[in-house]
Amino acid sequence: MNRLRKLTILADAAKYDASCASSGSVKRDSSGGRGVGSTTGMGICHSYAPDGRCISLLKLLLTNFCIYECSYCINRASSNVQRARFSVEEVVDLTLDFYKRNYIEGLFLSSGIIRSADYTMEQLVRVARCLRETHDFRGYIHLKTIPDASPALIEQAGLYADRLSINIELPSVHSLARFAPEKSLLTIRKSMGQVREHIDEAKESRHRRRRRRAAASTFHYSPAGQSTQMIVGADDSTDSDILSLSHNLYRTYDMRRVYYSAFSPIPDAAQTLPARPPPLLREHRLYQADWLLRFYGFGIGEIVETDRSGTGMLDLDVDPKLAWALRHRDLFPVNVNRAPLETLLRVPGIGAIGAGRIVQARQFSSLRFKDLAKCGLSTGKIAPFVETADHHPSLTVLEDQDLKQRFMRGASPQLTLFS
Amino acid sequence: MFVLEVDSFARWRQQARELLKRAVVPEQIAWRQAGQAVLDFGAGAGDFLSLPVRDASPKVPQRFLALAEEVACFDDERRWSMLYRLAWRLVFEDRRLLDLKVDDQVACLYRMQKSVARDKHKMKAFVRFQRLETELGSGEHAAHFIAWFEPQHLILPALAPFFVKRFTTMRWSILTPRACAHWDLQQLTLTAGAQRRRDTGDDIEQLWLQYYKSIFNPARLKLKAMQAEMPKKYWRNLPEAPLIGELQRDAQRRVDKMLDDGYSQTPGKAVQSQYLRAQQQRLRNR
Known part of the structure; x- marks a missing residue:
């Protein structure tokens, strides 16, 4: 099988991994080196596919042969998909060839499990080691980590990679047993814990040096941290279940990102899957909620109402912050000239950047309504929720039962493709 | 005045x-x-x-x-x-x-x-190099990477050091309408602007085009999101851009086919293997 054919199969097999981030690593470049590559800390997206996803890394599977039977996965053992396998050298060459033409920031390598977890993990580590040591490659490397691999291999992987990730796959033990019977939540969590420990040790080694308490000896271990991915819509977990788990993962393992992947229709699908994929909009709402939890000071209970009539699901019609505001109309309008930053962040239509600009600009003079547009805000969206000396939304607007409808008219038809 | x-x-x-x-x-x-x-x-x-x-x-x-x-x-x-x-x-x-x-x-x-x-x-993202063989003074040949790009602003002089640091061990030139930058492994030189050029891509470009097709998931077509980040003004210098129309037109058919075909009926050869089934069982019983 030639290189083109293998690439076709093994890129196709890799596209269900959502992550393509190349940001957050240490800064380095190729000056004084034998090879190519640099990382600036900021990710660069070198292209965009028609699905709107960024192409930053060369995302490949080393092989799509697999002994596992995860029903949502196109590469599960029983699938009739065509199989292929790259050699270590082939992946290394392809990465360098693409990098030198400025197509990519680096490599995101994953693999089906062949022979054993350790054998597979060792192959992945060999690719990374060859790029770093033989070719002095200084671009970005993201390695998918096989949770069952031995601690020694996981330790090595982080010395070559900028980021490691271990997929949590599904929101509950029950679902994991049903849809990914060879995977074990215990091992997944143990490996995540191990990765976190190594990352913390590496950070500590650099802090020590900065404080000049110890001489020399610092090292990097997965400097862009670790991330994970969860399949959405294959099982019956609620959004509340999913967000609670994410919250736990962020805290316990210091995750940089939890990726949500609405499971996608695949050729030759397993019979245990639901007949239709979930609306893509659900995935989008989960990302929005994830942001509110991490950067906007919201609690899970505020975003998904689980108590009262709650279904534990996010409203698909409007974004979660707007949904919260519509449930708490008594807290509005907010006076943009007086409200503290935390309150501004809770206004629909005001993001972190907009809120920062308001706080800065109002030090000079009291803001009028039209000044908010200059702060980069959409005045149409915020109008019912804010007040200034020259703008008081009439109470009838906030009490209007149709307020929600007003916002829904602008909804994008693209996102509702499957609903 | x-x-x-x-x-x-x-x-x-x-x-x-x-x-x-x-x-x-x-x-x-x-x-x-x-x-x-x-x-x-x-x-x-x-x-x-x-x-x-x-x-x-x-x-x-x-x-x-x-x-x-x-x-x-x-x-x-x-x-x-x-x-x-x-x-x-x-x-x-x-x-x-x-x-x-x-x-x-x-x-x-x-x-x-x-x-x-x-x-x-x-520009950092969308510059695309092609590998050409050029003759050095001594009659020897060496790889030279060439890119043609049309930035909106006058940014090449400010950006050239970024490319030097990233591709230090490659000979390269970036040509734009109002300035050109050349790196010869030792020194960066800026020269006047050049005419548009489009060499037929090298053999790696074919692999890149195939990669672009394969990584696209037809079940998630979102052209607006793509264009917000990759505006059309950059398309004429991106080798992958001509594929977009074809991928878009074919997406719905591919999704319909997957949904119509429905569930897998005939399990693949792999699960008929006793060895494999034993391995799966061992993992499940842990």
Whole structure:
């Protein structure tokens, strides 16, 4: 099988991994080196596919042969998909060839499990080691980590990679047993814990040096941290279940990102899957909620109402912050000239950047309504929720039962493709 | 009226400093891009130097200089006078002016800076090299990587060091309509602009095109999201862009087929293997 054919199969097999981030690593470049590559800390997206996803890394599977039977996965053992396998050298060459033409920031390598977890993990580590040591490659490397691999291999992987990730796959033990019977939540969590420990040790080694308490000896271990991915819509977990788990993962393992992947229709699908994929909009709402939890000071209970009539699901019609505001109309309008930053962040239509600009600009003079547009805000969206000396939304607007409808008219038809 | 010629940020900075020392108001200056025909207004550039110095070291915030250096790449001749007006206001009106985002001129400065920064970011992303064999002086051949790109602003000189640091061990040239940059493993050289060129891609380009097709998931077609980040103005220099139409047209058919085909009926060969089933069982029983 030639290189083109293998690439076709093994890129196709890799596209269900959502992550393509190349940001957050240490800064380095190729000056004084034998090879190519640099990382600036900021990710660069070198292209965009028609699905709107960024192409930053060369995302490949080393092989799509697999002994596992995860029903949502196109590469599960029983699938009739065509199989292929790259050699270590082939992946290394392809990465360098693409990098030198400025197509990519680096490599995101994953693999089906062949022979054993350790054998597979060792192959992945060999690719990374060859790029770093033989070719002095200084671009970005993201390695998918096989949770069952031995601690020694996981330790090595982080010395070559900028980021490691271990997929949590599904929101509950029950679902994991049903849809990914060879995977074990215990091992997944143990490996995540191990990765976190190594990352913390590496950070500590650099802090020590900065404080000049110890001489020399610092090292990097997965400097862009670790991330994970969860399949959405294959099982019956609620959004509340999913967000609670994410919250736990962020805290316990210091995750940089939890990726949500609405499971996608695949050729030759397993019979245990639901007949239709979930609306893509659900995935989008989960990302929005994830942001509110991490950067906007919201609690899970505020975003998904689980108590009262709650279904534990996010409203698909409007974004979660707007949904919260519509449930708490008594807290509005907010006076943009007086409200503290935390309150501004809770206004629909005001993001972190907009809120920062308001706080800065109002030090000079009291803001009028039209000044908010200059702060980069959409005045149409915020109008019912804010007040200034020259703008008081009439109470009838906030009490209007149709307020929600007003916002829904602008909804994008693209996102509702499957609903 | 003083007419001043500027060809670079460094030159503008030097002139602006002398002008501010003498408190020359912005309305009295006409800034001209060097190399363009200049109408004679009857007053030359040097004249203002004879004015008395009011303040030997006028100060603007460091932050302004960083912003100004970026805005100096903006493709509009009025940038120089705009920058001077803001420098003047920072010195004589309010040193905190840059925080006043609702001021029209300040807002304009940030808009221009954002446009330049975005163009720079997109150029880092969308430059595409092709590998050519070129003859060195001695008759030997060596790989040379060449790219043609059309940035919106005058950013190549500012960006060339980024490419040097990334591709230090490659000989490369980036050609644009208004400037070209060349790296010969030792030294960076800037030359005048070039004509559009499009070599037929090397053999790796075929692999890249296939990768672009394979990584696309037809079940998630979102053209607007793609175009927001990869605007059409960049398409003509991206080898993968011509594939977009075809991928888009075929997407719905591919999804329909997957949904119509439904569930897998015949399990693959793999699960018929006893060895494999034993391995799966072992993992499940852990």
